[in-house]
Amino acid sequence: MANLQVSLGKIQFSNPILTASGTFGTGEEFSPFLDLNHLGGIVTKAVTREPRAGNPHPRIAETSAGMLNSIGLANVGVDRFIAEKLPFLKGLKCRVIVNVAGKTIDEFAEVIRRIESAGGMDGYEINVSCPNVKEGGMAFGTNPDVTAEITKKARQVTDKFLTVKLTPNVTSITEIAIAAENNGADALTVINTLVGMAVDIRSRKPKLATITGGLSGPAIKPVALAKVFQVAGAVKIPVIASGGIMNVKDVIEFLITGASAVQIGTANFVNPKISEKLVDDLDSYCEEHQINSIEEIIGTLKLND
Amino acid sequence: MANLQVSLGKIQFSNPILTASGTFGTGEEFSPFLDLNHLGGIVTKAVTREPRAGNPHPRIAETSAGMLNSIGLANVGVDRFIAEKLPFLKGLKCRVIVNVAGKTIDEFAEVIRRIESAGGMDGYEINVSCPNVKEGGMAFGTNPDVTAEITKKARQVTDKFLTVKLTPNVTSITEIAIAAENNGADALTVINTLVGMAVDIRSRKPKLATITGGLSGPAIKPVALAKVFQVAGAVKIPVIASGGIMNVKDVIEFLITGASAVQIGTANFVNPKISEKLVDDLDSYCEEHQINSIEEIIGTLKLND
């Protein structure tokens, strides 16, 4: 057994394999398939102050090596989250990070505050990068000042681990990254989905009711790697990678490029056991390559001959 | 035979199938495979004032349903282009658009001016979106003021058809699109490649010598469609689509979404006959669906039930 533990500043994960928000429910949905406690951590589906029904049907479409979604942050709202989901999540031994979204700048901190009063979780992921909502979401995450303010207000209500999830749909992701770092983020999650679209040529309608949606899956892995490379080079806080990770080679690619942990998203739909399998595969990879601690390979990209 | 002719303002193409810059050489390379005159048009590899050797090896890598390239505008320079390539291109009956790049704002107009003095071609595509060069390229195309100035200067040296090729690597592509439109562009080409990266985990080196490169192929089609949708809704001039087009269904998707013509890129490497085949397939599609003129379907996306 290699040492798979990774330390992201104030928080440690037993291994770098987390699950990505919105692709793993609150974990419970995956209990039939795997032992959640083997994972490094779970990131929950986005929680907002009010319950949200989400966007109209149809919400998903498949593309080449990818998928589009326009779920639109459907969730039961923070109060029911606390009542119905928190007890289960508190029983887990793996890390649990709550993904938090909001329509207004203040809503993010408010959601965190309520969860904190209910005992809190291991950390929070600030989702300023959802492309599927009209108010808030990506509109916040493309603006460094707004990102800064949301981060600062969230920082005021919790001492827990705080990661800000960045959108790739910007001219300069490093500018947003630095705004989050300077305002108290402990880490950055890179990246959320790319804005994409598909058309059904028979009906001549967009395949999503919202016209455009968020592109995820292996198709976006090269973009995610480039963004992780750029962000890791621009900030001092750790980076958590998300985007197209399907197998252990992908995990290693992101770690080498500078990510301290990774999130498994779309792959959970393709193989609901994949996140746990990746922990095992990572261990085997380390054994095979005589890597004692997974931290040895983080950020080891070789740039010159 | 359906009428495949499309009119893009001051220029008409016998059909909407063009080839994308950098994926079709100067056309001559594809003569063994197809009759160039059957195409709507050819867009040449980028031409710069000085010859350019391009970037170091390795320059290409494959990704899931996509490829990365960092060619870096390798070309013989405008003078040799005029001496060696123009005579062949002038002999063609299809439209020929010259893709033009530059390190400085003035270089674009200078390249066009020299080609115009040599008799000119049917039109020019201003490449302010190449992610693979340190100077110019995407740095220009992410800035609306610079895009505006380059377009304006190009407009001063030619009355021919002028399309500005936009990068998707921006927060607001419509802002750049409008800058080009307001300064004399006759059309917009949407999109150039996305910035992406890949890592060889054995050597721990980036798969491209330049670390990041441009992502193309079916993986990016959803992003291209979303950008075409956004740009077509924001400007009055026609849009030429580029990004992940592999088959006739893809062509139809882009036309419905609002493109007046399309460019075939990476697909030329997969099947060197594909561009000509798409002209035939488009004709068959129209016959089957009782479409008399291909212009009938442009921009017919249905947004409400």
Next chain:
Amino acid sequence: MRANTDTTIRLATGKILAAFSVTEDIKKIRISHRQTAECALPGQFINIKTSDSLFPLLRRPFSINRTNPAQGWFEILFRVVGAGTNALAQLKIDSDIDFVGPLGNSFSLPDKSQNSVLVAGGLGIAPLEFLAQKLTEEKLSAHLFWGNQSSEAFSYQKQFSRLNLKTFFATDDGSLGFRGNVVTLLERELAALKDENICIYACGPNPMLRALQNFAAAKNLTCQVSLETMMACGFGACMGCNVEKADGSGYFYVCQDGPVFDIKEIRIYG
């Protein structure tokens, strides 16, 4: 609808025992997997990884069409339309097949006094055949109304001989049975049935389901319907498979709240 009481959803590997061509583009695959054969209920489905590669990326859902618990296999019935079904059609006998299931809720069986009427449009026959199998096992008879674009798929009717079914066929072109759509046929024949205590079970394309919804509302008939939507996960995690509640109060999720719904409770999309 009956809630799924057997909570054991599995990521399973079955083996392909046999593959049949019903017509040129309609195929049937027999999959050996004892637990699924034993515990699956009519209306439930499985979510199949049709290819090892990234193309297609997502699983594809298929209704359980028939089970043989004694021999430990079940079957699915599908039409070859795109990448996923093409890949499925190419799988060879004896090869492994990777699926998640059984998923979703199931049809509520009628009580003994009720008369079951099954209404299928095209491949909508898939889950209804499994229901007919259960009804036959319970010594209940049923009427099947099956509509298709042409008579082609009806070579399939010999499959029904083992079931306790009275069949009525409709084709768009009248090449077999009634000429016109299956709901019109149902309307006509139902008068003859002279029996108000009926329970309709339906599966088919949305235009058919909408017609049925209107008909059932007008006649005040109970109707359970199995729906299809795009799905990513199949087990309630992605929130991708929403259908609008009839009262406009939000959404059901087809993979979890369905695929079987009371036709009164849902809005049926174009």
Next chain:
Amino acid sequence: MRANTDTTIRLATGKILAAFSVTEDIKKIRISHRQTAECALPGQFINIKTSDSLFPLLRRPFSINRTNPAQGWFEILFRVVGAGTNALAQLKIDSDIDFVGPLGNSFSLPDKSQNSVLVAGGLGIAPLEFLAQKLTEEKLSAHLFWGNQSSEAFSYQKQFSRLNLKTFFATDDGSLGFRGNVVTLLERELAALKDENICIYACGPNPMLRALQNFAAAKNLTCQVSLETMMACGFGACMGCNVEKADGSGYFYVCQDGPVFDIKEIRIYG
């Protein structure tokens, strides 16, 4: 290097006549295509679409390994390493194979006075076997030095019996022939050859080619080398296959200026 005089590059469809396993992961495929069999030259390659799907997306280049113009077929030899070669290995006899070719320049044959020395590392044998076939047809003899990681691939040596070759083997572990790398073996044996008028033809991994480059420079020997790089198009359109010129003045393109180069003219990468 000989420039390609037959300019007829084709997008062609061949048929797979036979498939052999040389070792567990080294395969040979025989492809029926008369024009290619007749006009291909040693050193040339074809660019194969290994799968109908988008995975892998790009074609994969393979050297022509052997031709039989009389019977209208040629062969390729490959190691199963990734998506493309896996797909190739699964192609069935009689199925179609879609390729572009023949591509690239070719080895310049020696003049009658020259002694040919072929130096292969691993699958670098692929184009050199075709060269040996031509030399044999021209009634010229040659020496072959073949290095491999282990003795496994040498089961292949019976293939050489039809060729006019004197063979020298090297393995990393000494399990067959010389223990060590093939360039060291060449160095040792060349002294014995006592013949300065030799012409080296080489193909193999870059570390081997670099060693050979140094050796050839030191001894002032002429050496033609066949290079491999990533390729997209294979015929000079994408500019993706560059290698640096030795004098630093720019790049050659392997698919067009090569794959065969004078070893003095190129920089060999890590």
